[in-house]
Amino acid sequence: MKRKEFRELVPVEEARRIINSLQVRPEKESSALENAYGKILAEEIVTEINVPSFPRATMDGYAVRAEDTYACSETEPVKLKLLGNIPAGSDARFTVSTGEAVEIATGAPVPEGADAVVMVEYSSEENGTVLISRPVTEGENIMKAGSDILKGERVLRRGRKLGTREIGVLASIGKKEVPVLRLPVGIISTGDELVNPGENLARGKVYDANSYTLYAGVQECGAFPLLYGIVMDDEIVMRKALETAVSECALILTSGSTSSGAGDVMYRIIDEAGETLAHGINIKPGKPVVIGVIKGVPIIGLPGNPSSALLIFNEFVAPFLRKSLGAEVGIRKTEAGILSTTLRSEGRQQLLPVGLVRGRVYPADRGSGAITSLSEADGFIEIPPETEFMEAGTPVEVTLFGEVEKPDLLIAGGFCPGLDVLEDLTGLRFRTLYTGSSGGFSVIAAGTADIAGVNMPSRYSEGRKETLPGEILYNTPTIENMGLSRVVLIKGYRREVGLLVKQDSQISGLESLPGKRLINRNRGSGTRAILEMKIEELAEKKGISKKELTESVPGYGSGAKSEVAVCEAVLSGKADAGVGIRNCAEKNNDLKFVKFAEEEYDFLIRKEVLDIPEVKKFLQVLNSAEFASKLPIGLQVYERTGEIIPFE
Amino acid sequence: MKRKEFRELVPVEEARRIINSLQVRPEKESSALENAYGKILAEEIVTEINVPSFPRATMDGYAVRAEDTYACSETEPVKLKLLGNIPAGSDARFTVSTGEAVEIATGAPVPEGADAVVMVEYSSEENGTVLISRPVTEGENIMKAGSDILKGERVLRRGRKLGTREIGVLASIGKKEVPVLRLPVGIISTGDELVNPGENLARGKVYDANSYTLYAGVQECGAFPLLYGIVMDDEIVMRKALETAVSECALILTSGSTSSGAGDVMYRIIDEAGETLAHGINIKPGKPVVIGVIKGVPIIGLPGNPSSALLIFNEFVAPFLRKSLGAEVGIRKTEAGILSTTLRSEGRQQLLPVGLVRGRVYPADRGSGAITSLSEADGFIEIPPETEFMEAGTPVEVTLFGEVEKPDLLIAGGFCPGLDVLEDLTGLRFRTLYTGSSGGFSVIAAGTADIAGVNMPSRYSEGRKETLPGEILYNTPTIENMGLSRVVLIKGYRREVGLLVKQDSQISGLESLPGKRLINRNRGSGTRAILEMKIEELAEKKGISKKELTESVPGYGSGAKSEVAVCEAVLSGKADAGVGIRNCAEKNNDLKFVKFAEEEYDFLIRKEVLDIPEVKKFLQVLNSAEFASKLPIGLQVYERTGEIIPFE
The missing domain is CATH 3.40.980.10 (MoaB/Mog-like domain)
Structure with a gap:
C-alpha cells in the first residue's frame, strides 16, 4: 500500500x-417576497414611491384648515361645514376651504386644502356641521407624503440579509419580487x-x-x-x-x-x-x-x-x-465568555470545542471526532500555539457553531432518568456532563457546573451526632470532607438500587454473587459506592473479610462508565450480573431487578446561581406534584424532597 | 356613521x-433530514444504535494485542505476524492472537482479539511481518462501540429547534426522517x-x-x-x-x-x-x-x-x-443594553422601538406607525407606566425584532451620498440618523452616535490667528463654541453646493433669486448655513441689508427636511429654486445645478470609539484611492481628506 x-x-x-x-x-436570482426570508439581497434597493404616497391622516377625525380652529375652545367651539367623509383606502376627492371640514379615517388621504386633522374626541357632528372644541396646528395628525420613505432613497444595501424588518420595508414600497444572491x-x-x-x-x-x-x-x-x-x-x-x-x-x-x-x-x-x-x-x-x-x-x-x-x-x-455574499463585519458568529476551568494544551495550535452556559466556557471535546463533541459543544475557542495552560477566569472568544440555542443549565454528576423528567417539566435545556457522583462534587467545587446530581453514600462516623451506628448518610459527609462552601444540597428523591440480571438468572441477592461474573460501575459512581457498603455488611455477616468476598466475585473490579453499558454486558452474556437502578431493568424485558438498597439522589447547587430564574424553575418543578407523578418506576420523592441544606 | x-x-x-x-x-409531521433545519422536534429521539456501532480505529496503523508490545522499544522492536489489512468501511474479519497484527485504517473496525492500535509512525513492514517500536496500552487509539452515543440514550428532547449540530447527531444515528411540529x-x-x-x-x-x-x-x-x-x-x-x-x-x-x-x-x-x-x-x-x-x-x-x-x-x-412549540426559556429574544440618551415618556405604559448599536440603546420611533421605525429599530423596550424620565445610562432589556443583524456604526449628522459609498466600501452596516449638521454635533456631545457627518460653516472671527478676514472655516469653530471635548474631527471631502432649478429656469445664481420662490433647507442644516453666508456677502456687495435681500425671496424662511424634499418642491413647481448639492441635481434629468459655493463635509468622531475595528475600517476606506474614485460627481477628496484634528 x-x-x-x-x-x-x-x-x-x-x-x-x-x-x-x-x-x-454568486448568481443573481429573483425571489418572491414571502420566500425571501434569510436570503441575501443582490442589489441595492432604491424606492420608486413615496411612503406614504399621499398625506395621510394618523387619527380618526376631521380634516380642516388649522387656522379655522385657532380661536376655538371647549366653551366656544368653531362650527365648520361638513363636506363629506373619506374612509381609509378611498380616493374620494374634496377641497377644503375656510369654514369647511371633511370627516376622515386613520390612514385615509387628507383632502386638498386641509392641513390638519382634529381628533374625533374634540368634535361633535350636528346637522351637516361639525363643532371643533380644540385648536390644531398645521400638520397635526398628518403624515406627509414621503415623510416615512422618500422616493429615490436607498432603503436597503446589497448584501443585506433579509429579516422580518427588511421584508416589511420591501413590502411597503411595493416590491413583490426581490433580487437575491444564489x-x-x-x-x-x-x-x-x-x-x-x-x-x-x-x-x-x-x-x-x-x-x-x-x-x-x-x-x-x-x-x-x-x-x-x-x-x-x-x-x-x-x-x-x-x-x-x-x-x-x-x-x-x-x-x-x-x-x-x-x-x-x-x-x-x-x-x-x-x-x-x-x-x-x-x-x-x-x-x-x-x-x-x-x-x-x-x-x-x-x-x-x-x-x-x-x-x-x-x-x-x-x-x-x-x-x-457581501458581509464584511459579522462574518464570524462569536460570543465572549470566561473560561470556567483551567485548560491544559499540548502546545499545538488548536480549535477546542467548548460549551457556553450563561457566559461560562468549558471544554466539550470527547475526542477522536465524537459526534457528541458536536451536540455538547456550542462553539469552539482557538488555543494559541505554544500554550501550556489557559487559566480559569481567562476571557475567551467563542466562535459559535452557527445559530446555536445555548443550554440554560449545566448539570453534572451521575446519570439519572429523573433528570429527563426535570428537563421535560421545566422546559429548560439541560447540558448534562455525566461525571459520576464524585466528579459532580469536583465540578461544583471548580465552579464549572450549576448543579450536580449526586448519590454518594458515607458510613456513620463516630463524630456525628445525628447518625446511628450503621446508618448511611448521603452526600453531606462528602461535602464536608471536601470542605465545600457556598453551596447548598437540595434533597432529591430515593432510588432503588440492585443487581441487574437476565430474566432466567438464579441470582437472588448479593449472597448469590460469589462465583458469578459481575459488571460493576466505575470508581466515583455512587452506585458502586453503595454496593461496596452492602458488600462490607454482607462480609461482616458472613464473618469473612471484605477482600475475601470481593475476590470471589470475578469482575468486581470492573468499571462500566454507564448503566447502559452495564445492561449491555449482562444482555450480551459477558457478565452474569450488573449493578444499577431499577429503572434500567424495567426498560428492558430481558432483564430482572434484584434490589439490595435504596439510595438518595440529591442536587448540589452553587449558591451563586440559586436565585437565577432557571434554578428557581428547576427547584419549583422538583417540589411539584406533577414531578412526583411522572417519575419512572424505581424513583420516588419522599418527605425530605426539596429540603435545603446550606454549606456556607 | x-x-x-x-x-x-x-x-x-x-x-x-x-x-x-x-x-x-401543533400537528406532527415527518420531515426529510435535509429539510429539517430550523424545525422543532415533535418527539424525543432515543437512539437505536451504538455510535460507533463497532470498536473503531482512530488512527491508521496496526491492530494488535497491547501486551505483545509492552516490552518493545525503538532499539528492540517486536516482530508481529501480519494477517492482512482492514480498510475503512470493510467488514473483513480477522482474529488477532498473540504475536499477530492486522493493518488497519482510521475508521475501520478493530478485529476480534486486538485491543489496541499502534500508529503507523511507530511501525514498519517487512516480508509479511510488522515491526513495532513503541508500546501501546489496552484501548489505545480505539473508540469503543457506543462510547460516543449509547444505544437507548435519549439524544434529543421534544421541542428542540434543529440546528446544524442536532442534524449531525440525527444523521449519525441513521435518522433519515424526523418527526417535527407543524x-x-x-x-x-x-x-x-x-x-x-x-x-x-x-x-x-x-x-x-x-x-x-x-x-x-x-x-x-x-x-x-x-x-x-x-x-x-x-x-x-x-x-x-x-x-x-x-x-x-x-x-x-x-x-x-x-x-x-x-x-x-x-x-x-x-x-x-x-x-x-x-x-x-x-x-x-x-x-x-x-x-x-x-x-x-x-x-x-x-x-x-x-x-x-x-x-x-x-x-x-x-x-x-x-x-x-415547546420552548420555555428563550421564548423571548432579548439583549441587554444601556440607554444612551434620556427618554421622556408620556406616563403611559409603552413599547418604544429602539436601535441597539454595540450595547448602546437609543429611541428609533419615527411615530405614527412609520415603516422606517421598523427598519431603523432593532427591537423595543418597555417603558413602565407613570414614568416621566428614563435617564441616560439606565440599563434596559431590549426585546429584539426576531433574528436581527444589528448595525455596526451609528452615524448622525447631515445626509450625504458619500456615506453610501463609505458603507459599500467598508462593508459595514451603518445606522444613519439624519439629524442635520447641528444635530450631529449634539448627538456626538450626548454620546449617542459614533460618528456625525457635519458641514457647518463659520465666518472668520477676529480672535483666530489661522484665518483671513472673509474666510469660512468648517466645523472646528462649532466644536469650540460648543466646548466639545474628547472628540476628533476627521476632514472628509469637498461638496459643490448650489441652487437646484428646473432645466428651463433662467436663474443663474444667487443674484437671480429676488422675486423667485425658494425652497430652503431646515435650520441646523449646514447647507442652509452656507447659503446664509453667501447671501450676506451678496447683500454687502449690493450695499443692502441682509434682511432686505432675504425678504425679497419668498420662501427663504422655509425649511425642507431633506434634499429629496427640496427636489420634489422644485420639480412639482411649488418652488422656483431649491438649495442643495450638485449630486441631487445630477440624479434627476429635469434639474439643473447652479453652483454658488464649495463646502467641506467632515466626520466628527467620539474619541472613545476611534480604535474600534469598525471606525478604523471607516477611516481606512475614507483615505483610500478606491473611495476617491467612487465618489459621485460634485463630491471630491482633497489634500486635507483624512486630516485628524483632536479636541481634548
Missing part, C-alpha cells in the same frame, strides 16, 4: 489568506465506510453525517447547498463526481479522503485536474484539509470526521461564504 | 395571561386601503406590509405561516375569510380593522362567531388589539400599521408561539 506523507502544513493565517483569495461568484455550494462525502441515514448499517459502516451538517451550515450562511451524496474512495468515481459538481457549483466542499491514510485520494485528484493551493493547516484538527481549484471552481476538502469537519467549516469556510 | 368606544383596556400582565391560556395544538398560523390583512406589493398603487392606497412581516415572523418562531391575503373591511367577506382560516389553522393573526374607527369590524365578528377575550391592551400601541376564540381556534387581531403590528407580535405573540 502506497502512503503519501503530508506536505508542509500551512500556518493558520496563510490558510485564511488562501481561502479569502478564492474567487466565487451561491451554489456542492457537498460531497467520501469514504467507503459511509452509508446514508435510513439505510441498513452493515458491520464496519457509519452513517454519513457530514452531508447533512454541511448542508445546514451552508444554508445558515445564506448560500445554497447541493448534495452530491456519498462517493466511494475510488479515483475514477470521485473524479467524475467532482467534474459534475464543478460544472454546477460556485464552491465545492468535500469531506474525508484527505488524510495520508490508506485509499485517500482527494488531493491527488485535485492535483491532477487542477491546482492544490494548500494541503494541511497547522491547527488541530486542520491537518487533513485540502484547498484547491479545478477549472476556476474552488474546492475545500474537510476532515472526514463530523466534529472536525464542522470545526474547520465554521473556522474557515463559513466566514468566507458570508463574506462572498 | 356608528362608532363603538373601546371597552376597558386590559393590563399588560392580564393580556399575557389570556394569551398564554389560549390552546393551540403549527399552522393563518395571516389575514384587513383594510380597504391595502393593495398587494407588485400591484398598482392607486391614490389613497398603501401596500400591505403586515402579511409579509408576520409571515417572516411566524416562520422565525418555527411555526408554519399561511397567507390568506388582503380582506376588505366588509363583515361578510371578513367572516368568510375567518371561517376558512379557522378550519385550516391552529392560530389566526389578523391586522387592521380593530380600532374604534370607521368601518372597523373585527371585534364584532369575533363577538358574534365566537368569544372576545380582550379588546385593547393598556400599553401603547396595544389599544387596538383584539383577542378571541372562534370554534376553539384563537384569533389575535393586531394593529393595522406595520410597526405597531410587529411590536405587538414580538411582545405578545412570538413568545406564545415559541412556548406552544
Whole structure:
C-alpha cells in the first residue's frame, strides 16, 4: 500500500489568506417576497414611491384648515361645514376651504386644502356641521407624503440579509419580487465506510453525517447547498463526481479522503485536474484539509470526521461564504465568555470545542471526532500555539457553531432518568456532563457546573451526632470532607438500587454473587459506592473479610462508565450480573431487578446561581406534584424532597 | 356613521395571561433530514444504535494485542505476524492472537482479539511481518462501540429547534426522517386601503406590509405561516375569510380593522362567531388589539400599521408561539443594553422601538406607525407606566425584532451620498440618523452616535490667528463654541453646493433669486448655513441689508427636511429654486445645478470609539484611492481628506 506523507502544513493565517483569495461568484436570482426570508439581497434597493404616497391622516377625525380652529375652545367651539367623509383606502376627492371640514379615517388621504386633522374626541357632528372644541396646528395628525420613505432613497444595501424588518420595508414600497444572491455550494462525502441515514448499517459502516451538517451550515450562511451524496474512495468515481459538481457549483466542499491514510485520494485528484493551493493547516484538527481549484471552481476538502469537519467549516469556510455574499463585519458568529476551568494544551495550535452556559466556557471535546463533541459543544475557542495552560477566569472568544440555542443549565454528576423528567417539566435545556457522583462534587467545587446530581453514600462516623451506628448518610459527609462552601444540597428523591440480571438468572441477592461474573460501575459512581457498603455488611455477616468476598466475585473490579453499558454486558452474556437502578431493568424485558438498597439522589447547587430564574424553575418543578407523578418506576420523592441544606 | 368606544383596556400582565391560556395544538409531521433545519422536534429521539456501532480505529496503523508490545522499544522492536489489512468501511474479519497484527485504517473496525492500535509512525513492514517500536496500552487509539452515543440514550428532547449540530447527531444515528411540529398560523390583512406589493398603487392606497412581516415572523418562531391575503373591511367577506382560516389553522393573526374607527369590524365578528377575550391592551400601541376564540381556534387581531403590528407580535405573540412549540426559556429574544440618551415618556405604559448599536440603546420611533421605525429599530423596550424620565445610562432589556443583524456604526449628522459609498466600501452596516449638521454635533456631545457627518460653516472671527478676514472655516469653530471635548474631527471631502432649478429656469445664481420662490433647507442644516453666508456677502456687495435681500425671496424662511424634499418642491413647481448639492441635481434629468459655493463635509468622531475595528475600517476606506474614485460627481477628496484634528 502506497502512503503519501503530508506536505508542509500551512500556518493558520496563510490558510485564511488562501481561502479569502478564492474567487466565487454568486448568481443573481429573483425571489418572491414571502420566500425571501434569510436570503441575501443582490442589489441595492432604491424606492420608486413615496411612503406614504399621499398625506395621510394618523387619527380618526376631521380634516380642516388649522387656522379655522385657532380661536376655538371647549366653551366656544368653531362650527365648520361638513363636506363629506373619506374612509381609509378611498380616493374620494374634496377641497377644503375656510369654514369647511371633511370627516376622515386613520390612514385615509387628507383632502386638498386641509392641513390638519382634529381628533374625533374634540368634535361633535350636528346637522351637516361639525363643532371643533380644540385648536390644531398645521400638520397635526398628518403624515406627509414621503415623510416615512422618500422616493429615490436607498432603503436597503446589497448584501443585506433579509429579516422580518427588511421584508416589511420591501413590502411597503411595493416590491413583490426581490433580487437575491444564489451561491451554489456542492457537498460531497467520501469514504467507503459511509452509508446514508435510513439505510441498513452493515458491520464496519457509519452513517454519513457530514452531508447533512454541511448542508445546514451552508444554508445558515445564506448560500445554497447541493448534495452530491456519498462517493466511494475510488479515483475514477470521485473524479467524475467532482467534474459534475464543478460544472454546477460556485464552491465545492468535500469531506474525508484527505488524510495520508490508506485509499485517500482527494488531493491527488485535485492535483491532477487542477491546482492544490494548500494541503494541511497547522491547527488541530486542520491537518487533513485540502484547498484547491479545478477549472476556476474552488474546492475545500474537510476532515472526514463530523466534529472536525464542522470545526474547520465554521473556522474557515463559513466566514468566507458570508463574506462572498457581501458581509464584511459579522462574518464570524462569536460570543465572549470566561473560561470556567483551567485548560491544559499540548502546545499545538488548536480549535477546542467548548460549551457556553450563561457566559461560562468549558471544554466539550470527547475526542477522536465524537459526534457528541458536536451536540455538547456550542462553539469552539482557538488555543494559541505554544500554550501550556489557559487559566480559569481567562476571557475567551467563542466562535459559535452557527445559530446555536445555548443550554440554560449545566448539570453534572451521575446519570439519572429523573433528570429527563426535570428537563421535560421545566422546559429548560439541560447540558448534562455525566461525571459520576464524585466528579459532580469536583465540578461544583471548580465552579464549572450549576448543579450536580449526586448519590454518594458515607458510613456513620463516630463524630456525628445525628447518625446511628450503621446508618448511611448521603452526600453531606462528602461535602464536608471536601470542605465545600457556598453551596447548598437540595434533597432529591430515593432510588432503588440492585443487581441487574437476565430474566432466567438464579441470582437472588448479593449472597448469590460469589462465583458469578459481575459488571460493576466505575470508581466515583455512587452506585458502586453503595454496593461496596452492602458488600462490607454482607462480609461482616458472613464473618469473612471484605477482600475475601470481593475476590470471589470475578469482575468486581470492573468499571462500566454507564448503566447502559452495564445492561449491555449482562444482555450480551459477558457478565452474569450488573449493578444499577431499577429503572434500567424495567426498560428492558430481558432483564430482572434484584434490589439490595435504596439510595438518595440529591442536587448540589452553587449558591451563586440559586436565585437565577432557571434554578428557581428547576427547584419549583422538583417540589411539584406533577414531578412526583411522572417519575419512572424505581424513583420516588419522599418527605425530605426539596429540603435545603446550606454549606456556607 | 356608528362608532363603538373601546371597552376597558386590559393590563399588560392580564393580556399575557389570556394569551398564554389560549390552546393551540401543533400537528406532527415527518420531515426529510435535509429539510429539517430550523424545525422543532415533535418527539424525543432515543437512539437505536451504538455510535460507533463497532470498536473503531482512530488512527491508521496496526491492530494488535497491547501486551505483545509492552516490552518493545525503538532499539528492540517486536516482530508481529501480519494477517492482512482492514480498510475503512470493510467488514473483513480477522482474529488477532498473540504475536499477530492486522493493518488497519482510521475508521475501520478493530478485529476480534486486538485491543489496541499502534500508529503507523511507530511501525514498519517487512516480508509479511510488522515491526513495532513503541508500546501501546489496552484501548489505545480505539473508540469503543457506543462510547460516543449509547444505544437507548435519549439524544434529543421534544421541542428542540434543529440546528446544524442536532442534524449531525440525527444523521449519525441513521435518522433519515424526523418527526417535527407543524403549527399552522393563518395571516389575514384587513383594510380597504391595502393593495398587494407588485400591484398598482392607486391614490389613497398603501401596500400591505403586515402579511409579509408576520409571515417572516411566524416562520422565525418555527411555526408554519399561511397567507390568506388582503380582506376588505366588509363583515361578510371578513367572516368568510375567518371561517376558512379557522378550519385550516391552529392560530389566526389578523391586522387592521380593530380600532374604534370607521368601518372597523373585527371585534364584532369575533363577538358574534365566537368569544372576545380582550379588546385593547393598556400599553401603547396595544389599544387596538383584539383577542378571541372562534370554534376553539384563537384569533389575535393586531394593529393595522406595520410597526405597531410587529411590536405587538414580538411582545405578545412570538413568545406564545415559541412556548406552544415547546420552548420555555428563550421564548423571548432579548439583549441587554444601556440607554444612551434620556427618554421622556408620556406616563403611559409603552413599547418604544429602539436601535441597539454595540450595547448602546437609543429611541428609533419615527411615530405614527412609520415603516422606517421598523427598519431603523432593532427591537423595543418597555417603558413602565407613570414614568416621566428614563435617564441616560439606565440599563434596559431590549426585546429584539426576531433574528436581527444589528448595525455596526451609528452615524448622525447631515445626509450625504458619500456615506453610501463609505458603507459599500467598508462593508459595514451603518445606522444613519439624519439629524442635520447641528444635530450631529449634539448627538456626538450626548454620546449617542459614533460618528456625525457635519458641514457647518463659520465666518472668520477676529480672535483666530489661522484665518483671513472673509474666510469660512468648517466645523472646528462649532466644536469650540460648543466646548466639545474628547472628540476628533476627521476632514472628509469637498461638496459643490448650489441652487437646484428646473432645466428651463433662467436663474443663474444667487443674484437671480429676488422675486423667485425658494425652497430652503431646515435650520441646523449646514447647507442652509452656507447659503446664509453667501447671501450676506451678496447683500454687502449690493450695499443692502441682509434682511432686505432675504425678504425679497419668498420662501427663504422655509425649511425642507431633506434634499429629496427640496427636489420634489422644485420639480412639482411649488418652488422656483431649491438649495442643495450638485449630486441631487445630477440624479434627476429635469434639474439643473447652479453652483454658488464649495463646502467641506467632515466626520466628527467620539474619541472613545476611534480604535474600534469598525471606525478604523471607516477611516481606512475614507483615505483610500478606491473611495476617491467612487465618489459621485460634485463630491471630491482633497489634500486635507483624512486630516485628524483632536479636541481634548
